[in-house]
Amino acid sequence: xxxxxxxxxxxxxxxxxxxxxxxxxxxxxxxxxxxxxxxxxxxxxxxxxxxxxxxxxxxxxxxxxxxxxxxxxxxxxxxxxxxxxxxxxxxxxxxxxxxxxxxxxxxxxxxxxxxxxxxxxxxxxxxxxxxxxxxxxxxxxxxxxxxxxxxxxxxxxxxxxxxxxxxxxxxxxxxxxxxxxxxxxxxxxxxxxxxxxxxxxxxxxxxxxxxxxxxxxxxxxxxxxxxxxxxxxxxxxxxxxxxxxxxxxxxxxxxxxxxxxxxxxxxxxx
Amino acid sequence: xxxxxxxxxxxxxxxxxxxxxxxxxxxxxxxxxxxxxxxxxxxxxxxxxxxxxxxxxxxxxxxxxxxxxxxxxxxxxxxxxxxxxxxxxxxxxxxxxxxxxxx
Numbered sequence: 585x586x587x588x589x590x591x592x593x594x595x596x597x598x599x600x601x602x603x604x605x606x607x608x609x610x611x612x613x614x615x616x617x618x619x620x621x622x623x624x625x626x627x628x629x630x631x632x633x634x635x636x637x638x639x640x641x642x643x644x645x646x647x648x649x650x651x652x653x654x655x656x657x658x659x660x661x662x663x664x665x666x667x668x669x670x671x672x673x674x675x676x677x678x679x680x681x682x683x684x685x686x687x688x689x690x691x692x693x694x695x696x697x698x699x700x701x702x703x704x705x706x707x708x709x710x711x712x713x714x715x716x717x718x719x720x721x722x723x724x725x726x727x728x729x730x731x732x733x734x735x736x737x738x739x740x741x742x743x744x745x746x747x748x749x750x751x752x753x754x755x756x757x758x759x760x761x762x763x764x765x766x767x768x769x770x771x772x773x774x775x776x777x778x779x780x781x782x783x784x785x786x787x788x789x790x791x792x793x794x795x796x797x798x799x800x801x802x803x804x805x806x807x808x809x810x811x812x813x814x815x816x817x818x819x820x821x822x823x824x825x826x827x828x829x830x831x832x833x834x835x836x837x838x839x840x841x842x843x844x845x846x847x848x849x850x851x852x853x854x
Numbered sequence: 855x856x857x858x859x860x861x862x863x864x865x866x867x868x869x870x871x872x873x874x875x876x877x878x879x880x881x882x883x884x885x886x887x888x889x890x891x892x893x894x895x896x897x898x899x900x901x902x903x904x905x906x907x908x909x910x911x912x913x914x915x916x917x918x919x920x921x922x923x924x925x926x927x928x929x930x931x932x933x934x935x936x937x938x939x940x941x942x943x944x945x946x947x948x949x950x951x952x953x954x955x956x957x
Contacts, residue, residue: 605863605864605893605895606862606863606864606865607862607863607864607865608864636862731863732863732864732893733863733891733892733893734892734893735892735893756898756904757868757895757898757899760895760898760904760907760908761893761895764893
């Protein structure tokens, strides 16, 4: 199945970013989400702004350090940005060359891993940000994964997204972080939609408790069934190790929900 | 003794820090627990409660926004931006000065 011209023309592409406390399951859910959306015949670019990324594992891409080379940028003009894309290179070309190829056709763009001081990633980070900003809005659905906590989110690293998924596990600490993240709607770059995802729910009361405390209905409840934990121990993607499991089912429901927010029509609802 | 606890998100940094701090406190040590996390939750693990944890964060944000002054001394940080936790531990949520005035 391919994206129909009418779909790309009539509806905007999904631009979603996953945020939450460290360990809440952002990467696990984001990677699974990206692949399940791609299975519906959609072009999906997974974006990772975590300098110690976990997303490659849930995508099942097989490499975790897939940097954008430093030489895609050159020093910018005086008084302008510090780095700009090398003349002749545009966002689409960089995605084509440097976004890793993942199962189900997902492409994956990261800075590269941070092994030393943050300075090493400056050029790659500039390149990444510029690609995300300049990428043609009709060519890709964007599924992003932010580092845990509130820092990057509050600094606008998810501003490419108009939908933000706050992933929360039913612990007080995770809800504390989520409550802060829900204030993002008031941020300058504020996403137009905030979606709550309850992860690691052990029973129905977990989701109810989270919803009540945060004042928002959960768009998806991912059960704590142990498959994600087992996949993590092996560094495998949950979709590959437990393809028909409850996690995959719940995230597929989340894809349905997000697709409906964009009124993408029947083409993408399987 | 000065101990910093680091690791990946969700690995258990905050929980480990809190148990360390309170265990040392129970053995009679004078313990200061510093939450340097941009998303500070240490108060929850120490047992000071949700509203007190939130209050310390709000205080720090007021400093960040320029609505409140930075504390000039350590004693002042612990006094103004701190809370008492069980086992004699004193918790403080701190931040570094992002844009110090020159000179």
